[in-house]
Amino acid sequence: ARQWGHERLLFRVIVLGDAAVGKSSLLRCFTDRPGGGPGGTAMPGPTVGVEFYSRTILMPPTGKAKLQLWDTAGQERFRSITKSFYRSAAGVLLVFDLTNRASFEHVPEWYHEAAGDRLPAFVLVGHKCDLVDERAVSAEEAGHLAATLGMAFVETSAHSNLNVELAFQTLAGGIQQAL
Numbered sequence: 001a002r003q004w005g006h007e008r009l010l011f012r013v014i015v016l017g018d019a020a021v022g023k024s025s026l027l028r029c030f031t032d033r034p035g036g037g038p039g040g041t042a043m044p045g046p047t048v049g050v051e052f053y054s055r056t057i058l059m060p061p062t063g064k065a066k067l068q069l070w071d072t073a074g075q076e077r078f079r080s081i082t083k084s085f086y087r088s089a090a091g092v093l094l095v096f097d098l099t100n101r102a103s104f105e106h107v108p109e110w111y112h113e114a115a116g117d118r119l120p121a122f123v124l125v126g127h128k129c130d131l132v133d134e135r136a137v138s139a140e141e142a143g144h145l146a147a148t149l150g151m152a153f154v155e156t157s158a159h160s161n162l163n164v165e166l167a168f169q170t171l172a173g174g175i176q177q178a179l
């Protein structure tokens with residue numbers, strides 16, 4: 001096992017899911033505070049230019065970790081994300097829109113794309129939970145899918161700043177466990 005001490009670790013996290021589910025909004029919400037901010041643009045593979053952000057978080061009991069957070073920057077529309085992009089990730093935040101049933105039904109496809117031979121940590125995120133009246137996916141069925149795929153489920157809202165920290169902290173905990 002690794003020593004945590006005062007070591008600073010760097011983990012690469014990718015945020016995945018259908019277009020317009022709110023991936024960029026989640027990332028901006030999470031990084032728009034001390035220790036966070038935009039990172040720039042990088043080219044992890046031959047065809048993808050992705051935006052990235054970073055944020056330093058506390059990893060109990062005593063450590064800190066820097067999360068380098070990669071956005072697919074619109075590439076998800078064309079399904080042109082390369083295998084090398086997925087392989088570079090320690091964790092995946094798999095996001096769907098609670099008001100968009102199709103984005104939920106695509107979750108298994110995203111999971112199988114990202115889960116290669118070396119399995120990263122995953123958290124399933126049901127986003128836009130502030131839109132209570134437009135909800136199209138129940139917490140129960142999302143929780144059931146998450147359990148089937150072996151991951152935690154968190155409902156978030158960037159607009160109401162609800163559970164955004166929790167989603168990333170849960171993922172960081174999963175990454176830590178997998179080390």
Ligand code: GDP
Binds near residue numbers: 131
């Ligand atoms: P991406 O394509 O997955 O990166 O999605 P964006 O972050 O660009 O968001 C797509 C749309 O969803 C935008 O119009 C956002 O304002 C909206 N959106 C994002 N997060 C939330 C949220 O928490 N609540 C609501 N109601 N709308 C959101």
